[in-house]
Amino acid sequence: MRGELTGTGVTESSTRIVEDEPIPLVDLAVQHREVASEVRQGWDDVIARSAYVLGDEVRRFEDAFAAFAGLRACVGVASGTDAIELALRACDIGPGDDVIVPANTFIATALAVMRAGARPVVVDVDADSHLLDLEQMRRHLGPKLKAVVPVHLYGQLVPMEQLRAALDGHDVTVVEDAAQAHGARRHGLHAGALGAAAATSFYPGKNLGAYGDAGAVLTDSPELAARIRALRNWGGETKYEHPLAGFNSRLDTIQAVVLHAKLARLAAWNAARAEAAARYRELLADVPDVVAPTVVAGNEHVWHLYVVRVPRRDAVLEALHERGIGAGIHYPVPIHLQGALASLGHGPGDFPVAEAAARTILSLPLFPGITELQQVRVVDALRDALMR
Numbered sequence: 001m002r003g004e005l006t007g008t009g010v011t012e013s014s015t016r017i018v019e020d021e022p023i024p025l026v027d028l029a030v031q032h033r034e035v036a037s038e039v040r041q042g043w044d045d046v047i048a049r050s051a052y053v054l055g056d057e058v059r060r061f062e063d064a065f066a067a068f069a070g071l072r073a074c075v076g077v078a079s080g081t082d083a084i085e086l087a088l089r090a091c092d093i094g095p096g097d098d099v100i101v102p103a104n105t106f107i108a109t110a111l112a113v114m115r116a117g118a119r120p121v122v123v124d125v126d127a128d129s130h131l132l133d134l135e136q137m138r139r140h141l142g143p144k145l146k147a148v149v150p151v152h153l154y155g156q157l158v159p160m161e162q163l164r165a166a167l168d169g170h171d172v173t174v175v176e177d178a179a180q181a182h183g184a185r186r187h188g189l190h191a192g193a194l195g196a197a198a199a200t201s202f203y204p205g206k207n208l209g210a211y212g213d214a215g216a217v218l219t220d221s222p223e224l225a226a227r228i229r230a231l232r233n234w235g236g237e238t239k240y241e242h243p244l245a246g247f248n249s250r251l252d253t254i255q256a257v258v259l260h261a262k263l264a265r266l267a268a269w270n271a272a273r274a275e276a277a278a279r280y281r282e283l284l285a286d287v288p289d290v291v292a293p294t295v296v297a298g299n300e301h302v303w304h305l306y307v308v309r310v311p312r313r314d315a316v317l318e319a320l321h322e323r324g325i326g327a328g329i330h331y332p333v334p335i336h337l338q339g340a341l342a343s344l345g346h347g348p349g350d351f352p353v354a355e356a357a358a359r360t361i362l363s364l365p366l367f368p369g370i371t372e373l374q375q376v377r378v379v380d381a382l383r384d385a386l387m388r
Helices: 012-018 028-049 056-069 082-091 110-115 132-136 159-168 222-232 252-284 313-322 341-345 352-360 373-387
Strands: 073-077 098-102 119-123 146-147 173-177 197-201 215-219 304-310 361-364
Touching: 012 304, 028 252, 056 073, 056 215, 056 252, 073 082, 073 222, 073 352, 082 110, 082 173, 082 197, 082 215, 082 222, 098 110, 110 341, 119 341, 132 159, 159 173, 215 222, 252 304, 252 373, 313 361, 352 361
Parallel strands: 098 119, 098 146, 146 173, 173 197
Antiparallel strands: 073 215, 197 215, 304 361
């Protein structure tokens, strides 16, 4: 496979030319080139009107993203962490309440629970998909458990119909963490249609990314959306009226311009990600010791990340970096072993599946615009690293 791609016209000589160029984990410049002129025009309009806070562009994006998800409401906020916290607070989750979170997620999921005043209850993950283990979740059902935050990880959704069945008969709110699942669906339903609300992040590297921090809450409940709109704006939607104890967590208008421009291209970009993921699966088929990612039946995966499992992961990662391959790890330390959650009293061995994953998972470069030649280089470098 090295040196030549059959039928592509790429020769060994041209391969050597591009092999000097690093391959990033994510190439945001490719996306920017597609939207640059539209974003610049939108920003010029915002600046001309000085409409920096909750301008018309915010509502325009909120309406468009809600329609994209097939839901009635989207509320833009300042970050994905804020989105989780505000969604929990809007559902009256707070001090004295337990909230389930998976061990394999970014720390923000648990910290948002803590910021809302509740206690994170960490649960292990499924060995194949690394999504929340629903059997483990059942063991924590009880009077103090008031919410579950299932994380739709790497681009696919937790089997929410199974989660809801497991919660049947229990008064437990579901707030989805959909930061990695823009456009992902399960049996045709988007995140946000599967729980009380879905919190999402528009951090720049996401499938739908802003040019800084940004987030949103999706919900099919107009009442819940109204409460979140108040909470994000110092507790009220009318100036100088504050019926709730709220926050300053508003989606910036200039970020809404970026997100609206990118949203129009999101479906095509997700399709490109899926094509690249399929190509990786084919290229990796004959590479020993690589476990390719699993897609749960019923899911439409949007491939925010392409996460494989390999032996001697740290040495393999170092070898890839030496070759200019921008691989990464999501996530190297499970949240129960982070100092920020030391008060929960967990230690090594408490969540063995997440801990085993943390030692073996490896994220390969994947982004809209990644070329076949780049993917061949990634897989060749991975094969060489595994043979060391």
